[in-house]
Amino acid sequence: MPEVKVLVVGSMNADLTTTVGGFPSPGETVLGTDLRTEPGGKSSNQATAAALLGADVSLVGVVGADELGDRLIIEAAAKGVDISRVRRSPDKSTGAALIAVNQDGENTIIVSPGANATLTSADVPDMDLEGAPIVVMALEVPLPTVISVAERAASAGAPFLLNASPMQALPAQLLANVEVLIVNEGEMLALLGEQDLSQGWDYYASRILDLGPTYAIVTRGKTGAVVFEPGDQAAFVTCIDAVQVKAVDTTGCGDAFMGAVAAELAAGCTLVEAAMTGALAGAWAAQHRGAQASYGRRTDFQTLLSAASPQP
Numbered sequence: 001m002p003e004v005k006v007l008v009v010g011s012m013n014a015d016l017t018t019t020v021g022g023f024p025s026p027g028e029t030v031l032g033t034d035l036r037t038e039p040g041g042k043s044s045n046q047a048t049a050a051a052l053l054g055a056d057v058s059l060v061g062v063v064g065a066d067e068l069g070d071r072l073i074i075e076a077a078a079k080g081v082d083i084s085r086v087r088r089s090p091d092k093s094t095g096a097a098l099i100a101v102n103q104d105g106e107n108t109i110i111v112s113p114g115a116n117a118t119l120t121s122a123d124v125p126d127m128d129l130e131g132a133p134i135v136v137m138a139l140e141v142p143l144p145t146v147i148s149v150a151e152r153a154a155s156a157g158a159p160f161l162l163n164a165s166p167m168q169a170l171p172a173q174l175l176a177n178v179e180v181l182i183v184n185e186g187e188m189l190a191l192l193g194e195q196d197l198s199q200g201w202d203y204y205a206s207r208i209l210d211l212g213p214t215y216a217i218v219t220r221g222k223t224g225a226v227v228f229e230p231g232d233q234a235a236f237v238t239c240i241d242a243v244q245v246k247a248v249d250t251t252g253c254g255d256a257f258m259g260a261v262a263a264e265l266a267a268g269c270t271l272v273e274a275a276m277t278g279a280l281a282g283a284w285a286a287q288h289r290g291a292q293a294s295y296g297r298r299t300d301f302q303t304l305l306s307a308a309s310p311q312p
Helices: 042-050 066-076 112-116 143-156 184-193 203-211 255-264 271-286 298-308
Strands: 006-010 015-019 037-042 056-065 084-090 095-101 107-112 135-140 160-163 182-185 215-220 222-230 236-241
Touching: 006 042, 006 255, 015 066, 037 042, 037 066, 042 056, 042 066, 042 095, 042 135, 042 255, 056 066, 056 112, 066 084, 066 236, 135 255, 143 160, 160 215, 182 184, 182 255, 184 203, 184 215, 203 215, 203 222, 203 236, 215 255, 215 271, 222 271, 236 271, 255 271, 271 298
Parallel strands: 006 056, 006 135, 015 095, 056 084, 135 160, 160 182, 182 215
Antiparallel strands: 015 037, 095 107, 215 222, 222 236
C-alpha cells in the first residue's frame, strides 16, 4: 500500500438527493425533482476534497458488496483517492444519505449508516499511522472507533483532525487527543451547552480549548470561519472572511472546508492559511449542486478570488 500524507477514516455513503420548493412539516408530503444518486459520506467527501487539492490521500472505510459500493469506490479512485484500504461488507448494505435541498440551497439530511456502522479501529493498521500523517475523522461511524483511532494517532504523533458532525456528546478522552476540532456554529453551541452567540469569540475560544483540543475552527457558512489557537494568557482568535457567492446547494460544503484544511496542513501551511483555503473550497462548492461533484481545484479558487476582487 502506498504511503499517505492524509489518512481519512470514516463514512462512505450514496447521496440520494432531491430538490424541493420547501421542507415538509411533520405529516406533510411535498413533491421533489428527479432523484439524483451521487457519491457522498462525510469522510469520502473530505478525502475527495483533499485529493483535488493535490494531497496524497488514502481513505479507510466500509461499503457493502453491492452496486452502490462499487460506484463509491470507482468515483473515489477517479478523484485521486487511494481506496486500497476500503473494506467490503458481505452482509451490510452501503450507507446512504437521504437529502432534500430547498430553493435557497439549504438542506436537510438523514443518514442510514449501513456498512459504515461496522468500521472499527482494527481497519486502521498501525503502519498507516507511522510517519505522522494527517488523520481525519467525522462522527458518521461508531464513536468507540473514533476514540480508539484518535488515541492511536496521538500515540504515533499523528495530528488528529475531528469534524464533530453529526454532533453528539464527546468524552474528554477523545477531545484530549484532538489536534484540530472543526465544528459549525450550531455544533459549537451544542458542545458548549450555549443557547446563542451572545458572547464574544474570546469567550467561546477559551471554553472550547479548555475541553481538550489543541486548536479549533468554527465554520460560519456565508459569514466565513473563526480559528482558535492557544496563547500564553488567552486564546488567539482569527476571523476568516468568506467569499460571497450565490448558493445553489450547501450539501457537502463543510466537508469541502475540512478536506481543504487537511490538504493544506499536510502541505505545511499554518492553520489560519489552511482555514482560508477551506473557506474558498466551501464557497466554490456552494455554487454547484451535489457534494463531491461540486468540489474545486486550486485553479477554480483563483477564479473565485479574481471574480470577487474589486475591478480597477
